[in-house]
Amino acid sequence: MGFQMLVPFGPWNWLFLLVALRCGGASSDLNESTNSSAQPELNVRFAAAGSEPAETVSVFALDYNYVQIPYEVTLWILLASLAKIGFHVYHRLPGLMPESCLLVLVGALVGTIIFGTDHKSPPVMDSSIYFLYLLPPIVLEGGYFMPTRPFFENIGSILWWAGLGALINAFGIGLSLYLICQVQAFGLSDVNLLQNLLFGSLISAVDPVAVLAVFEEARVNEQLSMMIFGEALLNDGISVVLYNILIAFTKMHKFEDIEPVDILAGCARFIIVGCGGVFFGVIFGFISAFITRFTQNISAIEPLIVFMFSYLSYLVAETLYLSGILAITACAVTMKKYVEENVSQTSYTTIKYFMKMLSSVSETLIFIFMGVSTIGKNHEWNWAFICFTLAFCQIWRAISVFALFYISNQFRTFPFSIKDQCIIFYSGVRGAGSFSLAFLLPLSLFPRKKMFVTATLVVIYFTVFIQGITIGPLVRYLDVRKTNKKESINEELHTRLMDHLKAGIEDVCGHWSHYQVRDKFKKFDHKYLRKILIRENLPKSSIVSLYKKLEMKQAIEMAETGILSSTAFSIPHQAQRIQETKRLCPEDVESMRDILTHNMYQVRQRTLSYNKYNLKPQTSEKQAKEILIRRQNTFRESTRKGHSLPWGRTAGTKNIRYLSFPYSHPQPAGRDVRVAEFTDHDGSDAEVPSIMFNTHSPTGSLQEGRRTQEIIPMKSLHRGGKPPHLGYQRNRSQEEQLGRGRRAVLRPKPLFHAVDEEFESGEESEEEASAIGSRWSTEHRPGRDLHRSHRPLLQRK
Amino acid sequence: MGSRSSHAARIPDVDSIRRETGFSQASLLRLYHRFRALDWNEKGYLSRVDLQQIGALAVNPLGDRIIDSFFPDGSLHLDFPGFVRVLARFRPVDDEDNGNRDPKEPEPLNSRMNKLRFAFQLYDLDRDGKISRQEMLQVLRLMVGVQVTEEQLESIADRTVQEADEDGDGAVSFLEFAKSLEKMNIEQKMSIRILK
Numbered sequence: 001m002g003f004q005m006l007v008p009f010g011p012w013n014w015l016f017l018l019v020a021l022r023c024g025g026a027s028s029d030l031n032e033s034t035n036s037s038a039q040p041e042l043n044v045r046f047a048a049a050g051s052e053p054a055e056t057v058s059v060f061a062l063d064y065n066y067v068q069i070p071y072e073v074t075l076w077i078l079l080a081s082l083a084k085i086g087f088h089v090y091h092r093l094p095g096l097m098p099e100s101c102l103l104v105l106v107g108a109l110v111g112t113i114i115f116g117t118d119h120k121s122p123p124v125m126d127s128s129i130y131f132l133y134l135l136p137p138i139v140l141e142g143g144y145f146m147p148t149r150p151f152f153e154n155i156g157s158i159l160w161w162a163g164l165g166a167l168i169n170a171f172g173i174g175l176s177l178y179l180i181c182q183v184q185a186f187g188l189s190d191v192n193l194l195q196n197l198l199f200g201s202l203i204s205a206v207d208p209v210a211v212l213a214v215f216e217e218a219r220v221n222e223q224l225s226m227m228i229f230g231e232a233l234l235n236d237g238i239s240v241v242l243y244n245i246l247i248a249f250t251k252m253h254k255f256e257d258i259e260p261v262d263i264l265a266g267c268a269r270f271i272i273v274g275c276g277g278v279f280f281g282v283i284f285g286f287i288s289a290f291i292t293r294f295t296q297n298i299s300a301i302e303p304l305i306v307f308m309f310s311y312l313s314y315l316v317a318e319t320l321y322l323s324g325i326l327a328i329t330a331c332a333v334t335m336k337k338y339v340e341e342n343v344s345q346t347s348y349t350t351i352k353y354f355m356k357m358l359s360s361v362s363e364t365l366i367f368i369f370m371g372v373s374t375i376g377k378n379h380e381w382n383w384a385f386i387c388f389t390l391a392f393c394q395i396w397r398a399i400s401v402f403a404l405f406y407i408s409n410q411f412r413t414f415p416f417s418i419k420d421q422c423i424i425f426y427s428g429v430r431g432a433g434s435f436s437l438a439f440l441l442p443l444s445l446f447p448r449k450k451m452f453v454t455a456t457l458v459v460i461y462f463t464v465f466i467q468g469i470t471i472g473p474l475v476r477y478l479d480v481r482k483t484n485k486k487e488s489i490n491e492e493l494h495t496r497l498m499d500h501l502k503a504g505i506e507d508v509c510g511h512w513s514h515y516q517v518r519d520k521f522k523k524f525d526h527k528y529l530r531k532i533l534i535r536e537n538l539p540k541s542s543i544v545s546l547y548k549k550l551e552m553k554q555a556i557e558m559a560e561t562g563i564l565s566s567t568a569f570s571i572p573h574q575a576q577r578i579q580e581t582k583r584l585c586p587e588d589v590e591s592m593r594d595i596l597t598h599n600m601y602q603v604r605q606r607t608l609s610y611n612k613y614n615l616k617p618q619t620s621e622k623q624a625k626e627i628l629i630r631r632q633n634t635f636r637e638s639t640r641k642g643h644s645l646p647w648g649r650t651a652g653t654k655n656i657r658y659l660s661f662p663y664s665h666p667q668p669a670g671r672d673v674r675v676a677e678f679t680d681h682d683g684s685d686a687e688v689p690s691i692m693f694n695t696h697s698p699t700g701s702l703q704e705g706r707r708t709q710e711i712i713p714m715k716s717l718h719r720g721g722k723p724p725h726l727g728y729q730r731n732r733s734q735e736e737q738l739g740r741g742r743r744a745v746l747r748p749k750p751l752f753h754a755v756d757e758e759f760e761s762g763e764e765s766e767e768e769a770s771a772i773g774s775r776w777s778t779e780h781r782p783g784r785d786l787h788r789s790h791r792p793l794l795q796r797k
Numbered sequence: 798m799g800s801r802s803s804h805a806a807r808i809p810d811v812d813s814i815r816r817e818t819g820f821s822q823a824s825l826l827r828l829y830h831r832f833r834a835l836d837w838n839e840k841g842y843l844s845r846v847d848l849q850q851i852g853a854l855a856v857n858p859l860g861d862r863i864i865d866s867f868f869p870d871g872s873l874h875l876d877f878p879g880f881v882r883v884l885a886r887f888r889p890v891d892d893e894d895n896g897n898r899d900p901k902e903p904e905p906l907n908s909r910m911n912k913l914r915f916a917f918q919l920y921d922l923d924r925d926g927k928i929s930r931q932e933m934l935q936v937l938r939l940m941v942g943v944q945v946t947e948e949q950l951e952s953i954a955d956r957t958v959q960e961a962d963e964d965g966d967g968a969v970s971f972l973e974f975a976k977s978l979e980k981m982n983i984e985q986k987m988s989i990r991i992l993k
Binding site: 221414488489490491493494495496497498499500501502503504505506507508509510589592595596599600601623624626627628630631 | 861944
C-alpha cells in the first residue's frame with residue numbers, strides 16, 4: 001500500500017514535532033487567532049535578540065510555533081498527495097473504490113496521529129475559513145469542467161432532479177427524524193423540528209461525482225453521467241442555501257413564533273437567492289471574458305483574472321446574501337467559452353491545472369479536518385438517531401429518485417431506464433460538504449451538535465466506503481457485460497471494428513437536441529457576444545514559429561518510432577508472401593490476442609469523462625495523430641497512383657492570403673472551416689492567417705504546387721477538454737533530413753493538430769466536430785472551392 | 798441557417814422511406830434536419846467531402862471506409878433516401894418486429910443479418926463476397942497502433958482468417974463471418990439508441 005512508504009516518513013516528522021513542542025511549549029489554535037499569538041512570539045524573538053542578555057547566543061535553536069500552521073498544513077497536503085500517488089500506482093485500486101475513500105482514510109490517519117501524540121493544537125475549521133477559502137475552489141472546479149452542451153440539453157431534467165430532489169430529501173429526512181425524536185424512548189425529545197430540518201438539509205448534500213470515476217469504464221451513457229454531474233454541481237448550492245435559510249429561521253425566534261408568512265418568505269428567499277446568485281455569476285463571467293480580450297500582451301495575468309473574477313463573483317453574491325456557490329458556478333460556465341478562445345495556450349493550461357490543484361487542496365483539507373474530528377473525544381453516540389438517519393437517507397433518496405424520474409420520464413425523449421435510476425440512487429455518496437455544514441453548526445443554537453456531527457460522520461463513512469466500493473461491481477453487474485474472457489481473435493477484432501463503426505455512424509447522426517433554442521442562442525452569440533468578447537486578430541507570428549518547432553520535434557520523433565517508415569505503409573510485396581497455414585500453439589494465440597487487445601485503437605468516447613481528482617493523460621492524442629498521419633499517407637498513395645481526382649493543380653502559385661482557407665489537394669482530413677453551422681468557431685477561424693509553403697517536390701508529381709497551410713491557434717478549440725496542441729508538421733527541411741527516398745517526394749506538409757480530448761469531453765456537437773475539423777490544418781481545398789472560401793468571410797461579417 | 802422547415806411534408810417520398818426503413822416520423826424528421834445540416838451549401842445531396850467535414854470521423858480509424866459505405870457502387874452523390882437507408886441498419890432491433898414479420902417480405906434493414914452484412918462490407922472492399930487475407934490485413938493495419946510490427950500484423954491476420962475459414966479457401970466468406978460472430982450480441986453492438 002502506499003502507506004508503507006509513508007510510515008518511515010511520518011514518524012520522523014511527528015517525532016520532530018514532539019520535540020519541538022517540548023521545546024516550544026506553547027499551544028495555539030490553528031486559526032486566525034494564531035496570528036495574534038505569533039505576533040508576541042515575533043516580538044519576543046526580536047526582543048530576545050536585541051536587549052535581553054541571554055545566556056549565550058544559541059547556535060542552534062528551534063522555533064516551531066513560528067511555522068506551525070503552514071508547516072502542518074503543508075505536511076497534511078503532502079501526505080494526501082503521497083497517498084494519492086500510492087493509490088494510483090496500483091492500477092486496480094481506482095476502479096475499486098473512489099478516491100474519497102482514500103482521502104477519508106488519510107484524514108483519519110492524521111487525526112489518529114494528532115490524537116495519539118496529544119498535540120495541543122488540533123486544527124479547527126471555522127465558518128469563515130470554510131465558506132471563504134475552502135469551498136469556492138471546489139465549486140469553481142466543478143463549474144469550470146462541466147461540459148456545457150449536455151448540461152443545457154438536459155437542463156430541465158437536471159434542475160428538476162437536483163432541485164426537487166434536494167428539497168424532498170432534506171424535508172423528508174428532517175420530518176422523519178422529527179417523528180423519531182418524538183418517541184420518548186430514544187431520549188431525543190429536545191431536538192425540535194427546525195433542528196431536524198436543518199440536519200436533513202445538510203445530510204442531503206451529496207457528492208456523487210466522487211463515484212463517477214469508479215464506473216466510468218462501464219460506459220455509462222452520456223445522459224446519466226450528466227445527471228450525476230449536474231446533481232453534484234447544483235446540490236451543494238441548494239444545500240447551502242437551505243442551510244442558511246433554516247439557520248436564519250432558527251436564530252429568528254422560537255419555533256412557535258414562526259408563522260406561515262415566514263415560511264412563504266423563506267420560499268421566496270430561496271428562489272431569489274438562487275436566481276440572484278446565477279445572475280451575478282453571469283455578469284461577472286461576461287466582465288472577465290471581456291477583460292481577457294485585452295490581455296494579449298500580458299498573458300501572465302490571464303489566469304489571475306479568471307480566478308479573481310470568479311472569486312469576486314462569489315464574494316459579491318455572499319455580500320448580498322445571495323448564493324455564492326451558484327454565482328461562481330454560473331460565472332465559470334459563462335466565462336469558459338470566451339476565455340478559452342481569448343487566452344493563450346499556456347494560460348489555459350495553467351488555469352485548468354491550477355483549478356484542479358486548488359480544489360484538490362481544499363478537499364484534502366476538509367477531509368483532514370474530518371478525520372481529526374472523528375478521532376476525538378467529542379462524540380455523542382445515540383443509536384436510534386444514527387441508525388434512523390442512515391435508514392432514512394437511503395429511503396428518501398430512493399423515493400426521490402424513483403418518483404422524480406418517473407415523472408420526468410414522461411417528458412423526455414429518451415427516458416431513463418430503471419437501471420439508470422438504480423445507479424443514480426446508489427451514487428448518493430456523501431462527501432466533504434455535509435461534514436463541513438455539520439461541523440459549523442453554531443453550538444449555541446444546537447445544544448446537541450455533537451450528536452449531529454457524529455451522525456453525519458457515520459453517514460459519510462458508510463456511504464463512502466460501503467457504497468463507494470460496491471458501486472463498481474453493481475454497475476458492472478447491471479451493465480450485463482459479457483464476461484466471456486475467451487474471445488477469439490476474430491471476435492475481438494470484429495467487435496472493435498463494430499465499436500468504431502458505431503461511433504462513426506453516431507458522429508454522422510450528430511446530436512439531436514432542441515435545435516431551435518440552441519440555434520437561436522448560437523445566432524445571438526455569434527452576432528453580438530462574440531464580437532464583444534472575443535479578441536480580434538490574434539497574433540500569429542509567435543505561435544507559428546512555436547508550432548513549427550513543435551512539429552519538427554514531433555516529426556522527428558515519429559520518424560524514429562517508425563510511423564514514417566515505409567514498412568508501416570507499404571503495399572506488401574506479394575512476392576515475399578508465402579502462404580502457409582501455420583498451426584499456432586495456444587501461447588502464440590494468447591500473445592497474439594494480447595497484442596491485439598493492447599494495441600488496437602480505442603473507440604472515441606462520446607460521453608463526458610470527468611474525473612474529479614485528475615486530469616486525464618493525453619494518450620489518445622497519440623492515437624488520433626497516428627490515425628491522421630496514416631490517412632494522409634494512404635491517401636497520398638492512392639492519389640499518387642493517379643486515382644481520379646477532379647481537383648487538378650489549380651492552385652498554381654497564386655499567393656492568395658485568405659484568412660481562413662487552405663487549399664490544396666483533397667485530403668480525407670478535409671477539415672475545412674465551415675461556417676454555416678459552426679458558429680462557435682467562425683471567430684477563431686477567420687482570424688487565422690494562412691501560411692503558404694511553396695513546396696516544389698523533386699518529382700513534382702502531385703499537386704504540391706502550392707499548399708496553403710493554416711495554422712489554427714490551438715486554443716480556439718477548447719470545449720471543456722484538454723488542449724491537444726500537438727502540432728505536427730512534416731517539414732520539407734525535415735524531409736531532407738530524413739532523406740526518405742520514396743516518401744520524400746510526397747510530403748504535402750499538412751499541419752495539423754491532433755485533437756483528442758475534445759472527444760472525451762463529450763462535446764460532440766457539430767460545432768465541436770467541425771471545430772476539431774477546423775483545427776486540422778485544413779489543407780486542401782481545390783481552387784474551384786474558392787467561392788466557398790469566400791463565403792465564410794462574407795458571412796462572418 | 799437556411800430555411801429549415803420542420804414540416805415532414807418537405808421530405809420527398811417520406812412514406813416509402815418510412816416503410817422501407819422503419820423509422821418513426823420524428824426520427825425521419827431529425828435525420829432530415831441532419832442531412833440538410835451536413836449539406837451546407839444546399840445542393841440537395843451529399844458528397845464525400847461533406848461527410849469528411851465531420852471532424853470526428855477524421856480521427857476514426859475506419860473513417861474513410863465508413864464514408865465509403867454511404868456511397869455504394871461508387872456513386873458520388875448521396876441523396877436523403879440513401880442516407881437514411883444506411884442509418885436504418887443501426888436502428889435498434891425491436892423484438893416485436895421479428896415476431897410479426899411476414900416471412901415473405903424482405904428482411905428489415907436492421908435485422909441481424911443485414912447488420913452483419915454492413916460490417917462485412919467494411920472489410921470486403923472489392924466486393925467479391927469474401928474477406929481475403931489481404932483485406933483482413935488492411936483492416937488490421939487501420940485499427941492497430943504503430944507499435945505492432947508488420948510481421949506481427951501479418952501473423953494476426955493469418956490467424957484471424959484461419960480461425961474463421963472453414964472451407965479452407967484462405968478467405969472468409971460472409972457465412973463464415975456470421976458464424977464466427979454467432980455468440981456476439983450484434984443487435985446491441987450495432988444499434989444506436991437514438992435511431993428509434
